[in-house]
Amino acid sequence: QVQLVESGGGVVQPGTSLRLSCAASGFTFSNYDMHWVRQAPGKGLEWVAVIWYDGSTKYYGDSVKGRFTISRDNSRNTLFLQVNSLRPEDTAVYYCARRAQAAWVYIGDWGQGTLVTVSS
C-alpha cells in the first residue's frame, strides 16, 4: 500500500530555514508527480508545489515562490521541500502527496503531515 512519511518539521524562528522530507514506499516513486500541500491549524488547504515524476518541471503557489524549493531523489524514493525565509504565516502542517491517476492537478494519496511552527 502507498505510504508517505514526512519528517523535518519543528519550531523555528522567523527568517530561518528547514528542509522537509517525505519517504515514499509501496509504489514506483519515479513514475509519479508529487505535491506538497499545507494546512494552517484550524484553516483550509493551500497548495504549495508540484514536481514532475522525473524532476524536470516544478510549479509553485504564489505565496511561496522564490522562498520554497521542491526537489526529489528518485534513487532514494524521497521528496523534499526546502523552506527558506520562514514567516509566521508559514506555520502549518505540511503534507506530502501523490498525484491521482486522472491528472497531475488532483491528489490521490496523502502523508500524515509534519508540523512547522514559525515563532519567535
Add this chain to the structure above:
Amino acid sequence: QSALTQPPSASGSPGQSVTISCTGTSSDVGGSKYVSWYQQYPGKVPKLIIYEVSNRPSGVPDRFSGSKSANTASLTVSGLQAEDEADYYCSSSRGRNSVVFGGGTKLTVL
C-alpha cells in the same frame, strides 16, 4: 493566490440533499475542466471525492455529485447521512501551472 470562495458552513437533515458552492474566476473554475472536491474528517487527511467537475473515483458513493456553471462549481450530497459530516474543499487548476483550493465548507448533519 486568492482562494476559491466557499460558504463556511452548510447543513441538512438525514435524507435531505445539500449543495455546496465554489466560486472562482474565468482563470480557474470557469476556464478549467480540472475542478475537484475533497472530503476531510477532523484530524484526518483529505480524500478526493470528485474530479474533472463531475467524476467520482472508485469507491465514492453516487450520493456525491458535482457540476459547474460559469465560474461556480457545486458539490451536491444527496440522501444525507451522518457519516457525511466533514469539511469539504473544492479545487481547480489555475492556468497551466497552478492549483488553488477553496476555503472549505463545514457540513453539519442535523
